[in-house]
Amino acid sequence: MSSNGEHGMLPTPDDLLSEENKVLLKRRIFALKRNALPPVTTHNMADDANDPILIRFVAYSSSIPLWIASTSYPTQTSSIPTILSWAWIMKNSSEVAT
Known part of the structure; x- marks a missing residue:
């Protein structure tokens, strides 16, 4: 060699x-190689409503726009549903935390 x-x-x-x-x-x-989705790890928190990290994250991410068009961000069209889903999650998370 x-x-x-x-x-x-x-x-x-x-x-x-x-x-x-x-x-x-x-x-x-x-x-x-697999055909199924990868395994997901979740954590059960004892007091998630009063967790300072989650509260700060929700406060930080509440500035995400709720209505997103294909021209809102320079992104591919196929990722728009993912962004919309994320915005919906953030909207509902902030309502739960407040």
Whole structure:
């Protein structure tokens, strides 16, 4: 392998990975593929209505506009529903916290 680098030639994939390593790499890549959504971790808070971090976050994010058009932000059209959903969540979160 050192002779390839000395002569300015790029190593081939066969030089970099053995057959066993190729099989292991393929197995790991296929193990990461899934059709379902990724797992979600949630936390139950004892007193979320009085949590200072959540209160500050809601106060900070209450300035998010509630009506968003495709011209409001330089974004792709496909992400507009996500932004609208986020704005709805923020609107309702601020009503709960106040």
